[in-house]
Amino acid sequence: MKKQTKMALAPVVIALAAMGSVASAQTVRIANQGDALSLDPHSLNESLQLSVDGNAYEPLVGLDPKLNLVPALATAWKQTSPTVWRFELRKNVKFYDGTPFTADDVVFTMARVAGEGSDMKAYVNDFKEVRKVDSHTVEIETKTPLMILPQILTQVMVMSKKWAEDNNATRPVDRRKGVENTASFKTNGTGPYHVKERQPNVRTVFVRNPNYWGKIEGNAREVVFTTISSPATRVAALLSGEIDVMEPVPVQDIARVNSNASTRVLSGPELRTVFLGMDQKRDELLFSSVKGKNPFKDKRVRQAFYQAIDINAIQKNVMRGASRPTALMIGPGNNGWSAAQDKRLPYDVEAAKKLMADAGYPNGFELTMNCPNDRYVNDGQICQAVAANLARINVKVNLQAETKGTYFPKILRRDTSFYMLAWTPSTYDAHNALNALMRCPDDKTGAGQFNLGSYCNPKLDELTVKIGSETDKAKRDAMIQEAFQLHIDDVGHLPLHQQALAWGVNKKIDLPLRADNFMPFKWITVKAK
Structure with a gap:
């Protein structure tokens, strides 16, 4: 047993030793509980991966520390008609290999994002055509008016057409199939780091791009990003000074990190909502004791699961207060959130049992629940608590918790019956969640791409399209609330909570805490002693 423990810790020890060997005044050492699964910015629509890859790649439209839109690879944008946006591209920008950035790269990127293997299709599913006007001007024509197009583009990273063609990387890395290419392991972007x-799953070393077109406000010349899955080991590394930044800080260790002389915790609300999804499409539920039918097609069963979950106990005992229970798939800070709608159904075991009996399952049933154990704050423990709650209504949950490296490919293939996921709207607008999580899935267009349980309400789909083009805020907000009410009434998903951010940092480090949990290295500064 001791030998196995030493072997398991070996990658962490190696990573920490390696970090120490390259440490300098302007080297920043960051540890996370998980790794970016690929360096391909189109292969997985996950905030950690987009945050890490976004240091090497850039979008047309960027975000500042307060999440305001700012020019990035586009210097200006405007609507030239209700369905056409024109983007003026930044000149004299080069990819890391020296290739000039032009409109051809933008047209190529948008086609790549829309193509086979892409996990970012939902960002461009309303695009009709992307066309080059001249070498540094592009137009994006949408199927219907899309007022939030600039916000949508903040997470679509531009790649070099020439480099992708030369390296056989014209298609994204497909996480569902385990297909890899050069873009999995190498970068060639326009960003501040390479x-x-x-x-x-061990470490990734970023170095400053000496030919970066913009200003790098921080002074980190090298950033060593490492994976330390064990919370205790991660905290110990921060307290000892072996690493400079860690994320997340376990909720039980926040006070300890704050009381240490050389460290502190940056904390604040996060825009991410954690929820559970259920397969509502298959005629027979996979991985369950129910044969010949799918209990999740019955709203009574979905509502029974909802009302059997003691979210307040999870907030108190699992999250230690560092969460906000929610009834909606978005939280405060996102446009379209409504306090009036954000009221959960009551926790009521007896009501849940009656619903199960009325649906024909008085003795419950058995099923598998899929859950990550290294992606969200206390994700594995949350799933354990949910499983214990559901046992009270005679539902036996076989919990399958695993690293996100195997978890995400599985659930993205919809190879699941009951699963955990979390979502931060990249546009900070309800339309993003409606389009990606709640629309009827359409593999051709990318609509509902992360609606992994295939919840479907055509009326909600119709409203989502209208919301994307409506310019009157009052009318738009009313439609958002109508769409959310349909989802609430259907019990389309089981929303749990918005988790709180907690980054542990050495006091010699300055960096802004962004509510979307992105950590751009260009803003990190190592203060002089």
């Missing part, structure tokens, strides 16, 4: 070394 990947010097890549050891998946």
Whole structure:
């Protein structure tokens, strides 16, 4: 047993030793509980991966520390008609290999994002055509008016057409099929940093791009991003000074990190909502004791699961107060959130039992629940609590908790009956969640791409399209609330909570805490002693 423990810790020890060997005044060492699964910015629509990859790649439209829109690879944008946006591209920008950035790269990127293997299709599913006007001007024509197009583009990273063609990387890395290419392990973006070394699930070394077009406000010349899955080991590394930044800080260790002389916790609300999804499409539920039918097609069963979950106990005992229970798939800070609608159904075990009996399952049933154990704050423990709650209504949950490296490919294939997911609207607008999580899935267009349980209400779909083009705020907000009410009434998903952010940092480090949990390296400063 001791030998196995030493072997399990070996990658962490190696990573920390390696970080120490390259440490300098302007080297910043960051540890996370999980790794970016790929360096391909179109292969997985996950905030950690987009945050990490976004240091090497850039979008047309960027975000500042307060999440305001700012020019990035586009210097200006405007609507030239209700369905056409024109983007003026930044000149004299080069990719890391020296290739000039032009409109051809933008047209190529948008096609790549819309194509086979892309996990970012939902961002461009309303696009009709992307066309080059001249070498540094592009137009994006949408199927219907899309007022939030600039916000949508903040997470669509531009890649070099020439580099992708030369390296056989014209298609994204497909996480569902385990297909890899050069873009999995190497970067060639226009961003402020470039990947010097890549050891998946161990460490990735970023170095400053000497020819970056913009200003790098921080002074980190090298950033060593490492994976330390053990919360205790991660905290110990921060307290000892072996790492400079860690995320997340376990809720039980926040006070300890704050009381240490050289460290502190940056904390604040996060825009991410954690929820549970259920397969509502298959005629027979997979991985369950129910044969010949799917209990999740019955609203009474979905509502029974909802009312059997003691969210207040999870907030108190699992999250230690660092969460906000929610009834909606978005939280405060996102446009379209409504306090009036954000009221959960009551926790009521007896009511849940009656619903199960009325649906024909008085003795419950058995099923598998899929859950990550290294992606969200206390994700594995939350799923354990949910499983214990559901046992009270005679539902036996076989919990399958695993690293996100195997978890995400599985659930993205919809190879699941009951699963956990969390979502931060990249546009900070309800339309994003409606389009990606609640629309009827359409693999061709990318609509409902992350609606992994295939919840479907055509009326909600119709409203989502209208919301995307409506310019009158009052009318738009009313339609958002109508769409959310349909989802609430259907019990389309089981929303749990918005988790709180907690970054542990050495006091010599300055960096802004962004509510979307992105950590751009260009804003990190190592203060002089």
